[in-house]
Structures are given as C-alpha cells and as structure tokens.
Amino acid sequence: MAEPQIDGQEKPTLAFLGPVGTYSHQAAYDRFGSTVTYSERQTITDVFHALSPSVPLALIPQENSIHGAVIDTYDLLRSPCMGKTSFVRGDVVLSIKHSLVVRKGVRLGEIQHVLSHEQALGQCRAFLREHLPTASLVPYASTAGAARALLSPSIDGLDPLKCAAICSRVIVSILPELEILEEGIQDNNVNYTRFYLLAYSDHTAIPPPSTAPPTQRHALVRISYPPGAMAEKPRNQTRLLNALDLYVIRLDRRPSPLPIPFHDVYFVEVEEETMTDPSWTNQVMRGIQRVSKQGGEANLLGMW
Numbered sequence: 001m002a003e004p005q006i007d008g009q010e011k012p013t014l015a016f017l018g019p020v021g022t023y024s025h026q027a028a029y030d031r032f033g034s035t036v037t038y039s040e041r042q043t044i045t046d047v048f049h050a051l052s053p054s055v056p057l058a059l060i061p062q063e064n065s066i067h068g069a070v071i072d073t074y075d076l077l078r079s080p081c082m083g084k085t086s087f088v089r090g091d092v093v094l095s096i097k098h099s100l101v102v103r104k105g106v107r108l109g110e111i112q113h114v115l116s117h118e119q120a121l122g123q124c125r126a127f128l129r130e131h132l133p134t135a136s137l138v139p140y141a142s143t144a145g146a147a148r149a150l151l152s153p154s155i156d157g158l159d160p161l162k163c164a165a166i167c168s169r170v171i172v173s174i175l176p177e178l179e180i181l182e183e184g185i186q187d188n189n190v191n192y193t194r195f196y197l198l199a200y201s202d203h204t205a206i207p208p209p210s211t212a213p214p215t216q217r218h219a220l221v222r223i224s225y226p227p228g229a230m231a232e233k234p235r236n237q238t239r240l241l242n243a244l245d246l247y248v249i250r251l252d253r254r255p256s257p258l259p260i261p262f263h264d265v266y267f268v269e270v271e272e273e274t275m276t277d278p279s280w281t282n283q284v285m286r287g288i289q290r291v292s293k294q295g296g297e298a299n300l301l302g303m304w
C-alpha cells in the first residue's frame with residue numbers, strides 16, 4: 001500500500017525479490033532510497049505478478065555481465081500482460097561481489113552443498129570447481145533466501161552445518177549467526193547485474209533518480225511470427241528485424257509459450273541513436289508497424 005510522505009505525496013510501493021539483503025534489494029535501494037515503500041516477494045515470478053494499482057512498481061534482474069540473461073525474467077516478459085498492465089520503464093545496474101557464507105564455525109572442508117540463486121551459482125563456477133568440486137549446487141529463489149536457510153534446523157533434509165550460501169556480504173550484518181568464509185568469489189571481478197524497472201502503466205509516476213538521469217532513451221520490443229505463419233518455411237527472422245530498422249543493442253530469444261515446437265519469441269532492445277531526438281517515439285511505433293506489414297507480430301513492452 002502507498003505510504004504518505006512528509007510533503008503529503010504518497011510514496012509508490014515497489015515490489016522486489018526479497019528477503020532484505022538480496023542484490024535486488026540493494027539495487028532498488030540505490031535507485032529509490034526512501035522515495036518508495038518496499039514490498040518483498042519470494043520469487044522473481046511473484047515480483048512480476050505483484051504489479052497492480054496498489055503496487056505500481058517492481059524491479060526484476062534482467063542480465064548479468066558474467067552469466068548472461070536471467071531466464072525467469074525473459075520467460076515472464078512473454079506474458080500477454082506485457083505492454084498492457086506491465087511496462088519496462090527503466091533500468092538499474094549494480095556491481096556484484098559474492099561471498100561464501102556459512103553458519104559460524106563451519107569450515108570449507110565440511111561443505112557438501114552450496115545454496116544460492118542460479119545466477120550466483122553460475123557467476124562463481126570457477127571458484128566452486130576449484131575449491132568445492134564435489135559439492136552439490138542447490139538453486140534457491142534468492143541469494144539472501146539461501147543464506148537464511150542456513151539457520152533452519154534442516155534444509156530439505158540437508159544438514160545446515162554441511163551447507164554454504166553464496167550471497168552479498170551484507171547478509172552477515174543482517175544475520176550475525178552467519179560468517180563469511182571467502183569474499184569476491186565471482187569468476188570475474190568486473191561483475192554487474194542489470195535490472196528492469198517495471199511499472200503498472202506507461203504513465204505511472206516514477207520517483208526521479210538522485211543522480212543524473214540517462215541521456216539516451218530505450219525501448220523493448222517483442223517480436224514473433226503469428227502461429228499461422230509457422231507453416232511457411234524458412235521463417236526468416238532477419239526479415240522482421242530489418243523491418244524494425246532501429247538501433248538494436250540487445251537481442252534475446254525464448255521459446256514461445258504456444259505449443260508449437262521451435263516457435264520462438266525475440267526480445268529486441270533498441271536505443272535512440274541521436275540523443276533527445278524528438279521523433280524517436282514515432283520511429284519506434286513506425287518500426288513496429290513495418291514488422292506487422294512483413295507478417296510478424298510486434299509488441300512494445302516499454303520505453304524509458
């Protein structure tokens with residue numbers, strides 16, 4: 001629920017992947033500080049579905065510079081509500097440094113299971129291969145959720161004294177029963193995660209950033225062939241991309257949710273070529289129309 005601010009304005013509520021101490025929480029706090037009311041959810045899917053008139057903002061991880069696209073997020077971006085009651089309205093980038101965390105007293109040689117978000121497990125593969133080659137990797141909904149699980153009496157039958165979690169170092173100040181065994185265990189010291197800011201409508205008011213706002217605008221367009229066109233072979237994807245004819249900075253592909261084998265959905269992130277071009281919005285809309293004329297389906301999922 002919105003909470004009144006000192007100046008009488010209501011703070012919008014922002015859903016994020018909790019619990020407190022996740023990277024999503026840090027990214028949200030870096031961007032919004034005390035200008036929003038925070039509402040935690042247990043999974044990325046729950047964050048996405050929290051968007052509603054009473055929770056008009058949500059932050060979801062989109063890609064990592066070591067491990068790549070966040071699959072759950074791209075699968076959610078296939079939802080029909082995208083571009084109707086869910087819009088990408090911004091992005092936030094966070095520098096990521098992972099720690100290996102255990103219950104106080106547990107030693108490296110005792111660890112048989114490593115718990116974390118699949119992104120964090122994927123970003124620390126070299127460390128895990130070298131130092132914990134026989135440990136099983138247990139995916140969790142979030143890094144901080146994995147760290148919290150270490151304090152439960154049993155983790156789905158696993159002994160917490162034989163487990164470690166990969167998470168941010170902030171966890172040990174939130175949960176003092178835990179300690180850091182190793183710090184900076186990601187495969188590359190240059191490690192960033194980018195998050196998408198979602199809003200319930202394309203005109204939801206978004207608290208302004210405290211730092212300089214981005215100078216170049218972006219849009220996310222979803223492109224696919226309609227099911228009927230699947231009879232046509234070969235399905236020429238470049239025909240649709242050429243028809244869009246915009247400055248493409250990122251291209252992702254996921255299987256379509258339709259029960260048609262190898263029918264894919266493409267996510268095309270485009271950027272304004274010249275800063276503050278007044279005709280850019282129209283250029284994007286015209287590109288989308290051209291895709292339809294070429295027999296494709298194109299939906300604008302957001303502009304920021």
Ligand SMILES: O=C(O)C(=O)Cc1ccccc1
Pocket residue numbers: 017021022023024025061064096117119120141142143144193
């Ligand atoms: O689980 C978290 O802390 C998240 O916010 C998802 C995530 C996991 C690993 C790197 C970046 C984001």
